[in-house]
Amino acid sequence: MTSEIAGNTLRDEATRPAGGPPAPQNKKRKGVTERDRPLWLLAPGGLLIAVIILIPLVLALYMSLIDLDQYTLRKWLTTPFIGVENFVEALTKTDLLRSIWISVSFAVVSTIVTVPLGVAAAVVTQNPYRGRAIVRAVFLIPYVLPSFVVATVWRTMLQPDGIVNSVLHNVGIDPGLWLNGPMSYWTLILVEIWAAWPFIYLLALAGLQSVDHEVHEAAAIDGALWWRKLREVIFPYLKGPVSLAFLLGTLNHINNFTLPFVLFGAPAPADVNVLPILVYVTSFQSFRFGLSAAMAVVSLILIAIPLFIYLRAVKLDVSDDGGKK
Amino acid sequence: MEITRKNFLIGIGGMGALSLALAACGGSPDTSSSGTGKVDGTGKTLTVLFSTKSQYPEEQKAWFAKTAEDFKTLTGATLQWETFASANDEMTRIQTSVVSGTGPDVYGLGTTFTPTAYSTGAFVKMGDAEWNKVGGKDKFVPATLGISGPDANNQIGIPFVSRPFVMAYNTEMLKAAGIDKPATTWDEFSDHAKKMTKPGQYGLAIAYKDNFDPWKFIWGMSIQGGNPIIDGKKVRIDDPTVLAAYDAYFGWLTKDKAVDPASVGWGNAQALAAFAAGKAGYFPMTSPLSIPTLDKSPMKGKYQYALLPMVPPGQTARPSGGVEAASILSGDNLVVADYSPNKDLAFAFIKMITDTAAQANYYKIFGEIPTNVEAAKSLKSDPLVAPALDAASKSVATPFSGAWGDVQLALTNIAVQTIPDLSAGSVSESALSGRIKTAQSTAQAALDRAK
Secondary structure: OHHHHHHHHHHHHHHHHHHOOOHHHHHHHHHHHHHHOOHHHHHHHHHHHHHHHHHHHHHHHHHOOEOOEOOOHHHHHHOOEOOOHHHHHHHHHOOHHHHHHHHHHHHHHHHHHHHHHHHHHHHHOOOOOOOHHHHHHHHHHHHHOOHHHHHHHHHHHOOOOOHHHHHHHHOOOOOOOOOOOOHHHHHHHHHHHHHHHHHHHHHHHHHHHOOOHHHHHHHHHOOOOHHHHHHHHHHHHHHHHHHHHHHHHHHHHHHOOHHHHHHHOOOOOHHHOOHHHHHHHHHHOOOEHHHHHHHHHHHHHHHHHHHHHHHHHHOOOOOHHHHHO | OHHHHHHHHHHHHHHHHHHHHHHHHOOOOOOOOOOOOOOOOOOOEEEEEEEOOOOOHHHHHHHHHHHHHHHHHHHOOEEEEEEEOOHHHHHHHHHHHHHHOOOOOEEEEEHHHHHHHHHHOOEOOOOHHHHHHOOOHHHEOHHHHHHOOOOOOOOOOEEEEEOOOEEEEEHHHHHHOOOOOOOOEHHHHHHHHHHHOEOOEEEEOOOOOOOOHHHHHHHHHHHHOOOOOEEOOEEOOOOHHHHHHHHHHHHHHHOOOOEOHHHHHOOHHHHHHHHHOOOEEEEEEEOHHHHHHHHOOOOOOOEEEEOOOOEOOOOOOOOOOOOOOOEEOOEEEEEEEOOOOOHHHHHHHHHHHHOHHHHHHHHHHHOOEEOEHHHHHOOOOOOOOHHHHHHHHOEEOOOOOOOHHHHHHHHHHHHHHHHHHHHHOOOOHHHHHHHHHHHHHHHHHHHHHOO
């Protein structure tokens, strides 16, 4: 039985191209063949995506259209439908747009600084030398430390009477407040950079590993010196991984809740009232679940637009085959 | 993965929604009472949600085990403890439980969180029958019932412990400054603070960056001036009493220079540490929970507690309409979930842990003031704790409104946003008025939504 089916399958595969229907139908037939693939095997993954992504997304969209708060939570299925009112309120009566601006600018600045740092670190640890393993391990320390720990340590160091200010006072500098006021924005960026650059480093290192040995040899034979070799031979290899790192890094920064929350607390100082903190405070301190869902949706849309353009530009979302289609 | 990352922004809303949805799928159990008389809980499990005590983790574990054992002996039922670390964890638990109709049978709630819990309508309202099941309303210190519900007929909270706020003072520093008794008005408090400030020491230890302390000061001074902040359908943050309160509160640092400038970065624990190190004369807004820390410090035997001043700033006596408020009504309430199928068992459990002996024992382990009349009375002989008991009886409940959370947040936010000015050494009235105006409008909007 099994062999017969297998045989049939094989015969089908073998005979179809040779069976030679006319050209236009051939294209259609190809589509059918693709559909015949056992796509149902993707069902577990599909189910997971539905449960983890699609259902929450749909629920968030629904929540953003209803007046869900502490008073209506218990009967949330019969909560009044208020259309776009939450959206209007989010855009006109809350700090949403300012928070989006703070989040996006902070994320982009952090990424712009971490990318050269990460790439430089990867290049430095590319060639073997004595102690390289230790350097690589040390580089990963900020990455493996939990965000909570990183933020707590930095918060302690940056207190008005903390170690950073003590040291600066000793050399005659009065740095002022780190954790509130205008400087808090730069504190957030500084700590984020400290914690996040190894992510770029890891992806850049992976990119460097993919450079063929022959390429290094060829560059050497052609007499390319280190800078030229780096710029014209190695960096083109890194374009893909680093672009991906840029994108993911920026999204991770925008999405980082723990770091600002532990560093500054809630309610946050106005200069670091980033998006996740705003949504959190709206949800869990003001209990305006509908409003916070609307904020999340607005942010998603606002950030998805440049993201989409960027994705198309760097073609991260299309494979080679897809690109030809 | 990529889609996941694109969707990160719906994180909080989305995941919350997911948990709601999944919980909703769980269905709701039948709600039934298990008869009359002595509660037989054989084969049943009662789930209780309590906050973790990070200060006493081992002691709490032991207390959990012992209480479960006693409960088993009493009713035959198994007691299952669950814990939460913060009010936000707790709110998340309540949300999922409220929506799904499953979850803990009994919740331990912070008193100021009780109005929010009440507004969800998910907890049992205490009638005479229910009060009788926990041993009668009379067994509780009357003041502790002040935040159990909006009025005497609509109560959900059963007082468990009381944490009244008092101020600690350094007896030696007061003596050295020629102060014979602790301040009773806020102006006197400020004068004493100035007198005690000299190189190496400050009159006051204040936690300006704390996420809770600031609003407690402001509310306290305001109600002493006759402004309860929420007055019927109107929020009164833009009232002159509130501005005067902030002026006094920030003035201790900017005008009196009686506070360590580093305190703009302090939470309550850091202010306590400064007081414990003998660097401050007064440490207002603390409770007897600080006894273990202080007794392990050089301050052992050199500190006392006193009531916080009860005459508003700028006044020598409380104005007419001013309330004699020593503290916010603070502590923990117990509430029973409406969806619980084990209500009688839940009341039996609450009766057990609010009885005299159990409350006295709880005080011995954790230093939390009993809400049980008899247990509280027996503590009056301890001079260290007596002011706290006095404060408990003079505690005033914060307004019982679902909007209180937002009012509290708005008051705290004013302090948070003023910290850069505080650090620079002066708070301009125009900046402060602007922040007060913003707070007024957000809090009023929240009150307008209150149902």
